[in-house]
Amino acid sequence: MTVPADTDSPPGDAPDPGPVPQLEIPYRYEPSASAAGLHRDHDGLEAGQETDIEVTVAGRVMFRRDQGKVAFATLTDPTGSVQLFARKNTTAGFDDFVRTSLGDWVGARGRVMKTRMGELSVEVTDWVLLAEARRSFGDKWNGVSDVETRFRQREVDLWANEGTRATLLLRSRAVSFLRRRLEDRGFVEVETPLLHPIPGGALAKPFVTHHNALDVDLYLRIAPELYLKRLVIGGFEKVFEIGRVFRNEGISPRHNPEFTMLELYQAYADHTDIMALVEDLVSSLALHLLGTTTLTYQGRDLDLSPPWERRTMASLVSGALGTDLDVHTPPAVLAGHYRDVTGEDAPEAWGTGKLLQELYEKTAESGLWGPVFVVGFPAEVSPLARRDRGDPDLAERFEAIVAGRELCNAFSELVDPDDQRSRFLAQAAAHAAGDEEAMVLDEDYLRAMEHGLPPTGGLGIGIDRLVMLLADVANIREVIAFPTLRPER
């Protein structure tokens, strides 16, 4: 409903006090029925049939069709839409009813009926304005499609585009399901610090902030990993955390600076146990939310039913390059392939492990669709993972590639504090040499490890990407309510 323009603005430089508060807006309203509930209970009515059932409904006016002394409005709530039917001689406030704006929130009371045309309706006896939409939110037919508006003013997008509501609801249900599934399996949800004195647990550039009272720089966490493993050391055998992590890196359709990670750790388990867990979590999630484990992502089929294929990194690289390579191949040979593939010389500091991984990422990874577990990661690029029981140059680590991109990262956790120290030192050397993403030595964590970390399997899953998969959307912003954007100026 539009308020008449204030034509009596104060003279001179006195600031405009603005409109008088809308005292007539009620402080509460109690809907007795939802749109979906009304359809569920009354869709069986005959066209033209009236009932004595009085209900109250509330929501937003999305369409209005006036016809002189009778008017129809489409009222939308989170469950769907139901029609309001008002007539001049039976609806209190009819004249104001036909002046409501599209987007106004209203509460209406009336009896359930079906119009002659067979549309389930609430025949309004009285109604109340619950909020005024001073700004229109788009074309009633085309909605709002401007990408910038959609992500900057998500409240508009949510009302204008049903798909947005569906996607964010799907996300909520996915997180809820994963929580339940993990709790059913005996996992305990915990919370660990977001502010880290030393950024750790992943290879990424952190955001830096400052604590005034302590006068220390702190980092927004890039991963909860190390704290979660300290909880395992402290006796929590199965822990998980679902929370935000922050990485000070580029923004892209697949990257938001803050994103949600599920990490879990299970004592006495190794990476093969975690693989089975991933298969179960992801396939059961799809089954729960979509009713099937075979889905389509961006026009391409994807079958999430277990078991998923296993491939070693060495075999993938060998296949892509047409020659047998692995982590024991002389570095000069790997560097030669790197030059052939990229046209550039590999940095001197790279060992065979780093070279092999780079070759994998440059040649084989983009061709994978999955789901597939890539195993056989070099130990050199896996500073927190335990060495392979059969080959100390490899780590018992895997990534799941699903729909062509990395969905999770997991390993048998490194449990030897001496080995961990030497891995940290290697990372610290790389950091000192200019690799901003290399880890720094974390004495707190090493001290914790010296108290004894049992054999443990660990997992990190990017929730945003998982939801992208299920919602079949190509941009990570679709699954984040308020994605990071450059501020408007």
Added chain:
RNA sequence: GCGCCUCUAGCUCAACGGCAGAGCAACGGACUCUUAAUCCGCAGGUUUCGGGUUCGAAUCCCGAGGGGCGCACCA
């Protein structure tokens, strides 16, 4: 960070070197069963911003800003 594309009314879009338009929304009116209701009327713009070329610029050029996509980085 680099490259390409893009920005016109509240929304969705035309006009692509020659008077800046339509539909929807808004505003006024008609209509007692509509479904994007219909009909009549009215209003709405520094064409993102700043320069330049031109008799003339929304249109061509340069720069800035926002956004998109790709690359780089990463999950």
